[in-house]
Amino acid sequence: MPKFAANLSFLFAEQPFPERFARAAAAGFAGVEYLFPYAWPAAEIAGWLRDAGLQQVLFNLPPGDWAAGERGIACLPGREKEFAAGVEQALAYAEALGCRRVHCLAGLRPAGVDEARLTATYIANLRHAADRFAALGASVLIEPINSRIDMPGYWLDDVGRAFSLCAAVDRDNVRVQLDLYHAQIIQGDLARTIEANLERIGHIQIADNPGRHEPGSGEINYPFLFALLDRLGYAGWVGCEYQPMTTTEAGLAWLTK
Ligand SMILES: O=C(O)C(=O)[C@H](O)CO
């Protein structure tokens, strides 16, 4: 079986954030991920990780004004200085937490801006982030997110385009974060997508469809996909980014099947 990371923005949400680390370790997770660390001093989070014996697997670059509905600024012309400042903030947290993967949210498609300009802005920002994180030996991940159900208007909402953009950025430490829940909604064909693109996949996330609940609650055959990842020698992490149907612990039975 692959190594699984608990996404603390979704799992153990019955507890205050600081207490989720110990709960994840007690449930058997070796690593954790979450959306954003920035509301907490990095030293405090490092202590929670250390006390729980957990590895920090992933977090997101600053996304712009999340509360106002922004979902990243990487593709948005005119926000380059803010993007670069976010990279420096994330770099400091990644170094303090020993984290070697950050996800760069692309942003929502703005009205009246042509695709070529959005793409050029995105590629330039990703190259900047990649070159800064290369110093840490870290990867910058880009994730195709479905714009039909979960994130209407999201600019990077196509799996094939994520892999071609990854190639266009032309940085070894820029990889795709393949969230199999989103990929199932966007196009399906999950096994072939994994096999055809394994060398460009830097992280995998899972949830079942429909509902974005734990594996086994929907249509995706996760035992088959976990065996495929093992057969292909996937050595990365698999982030558990799903809404438990009842409590987190009650929804972990799939881990032992
Ligand atoms: O939306 C997702 O699936 C993600 O993994 C992003 O990082 C957070 O929106």
Ligand SMILES: [Mg+2]
């Ligand atoms: Mg995801």
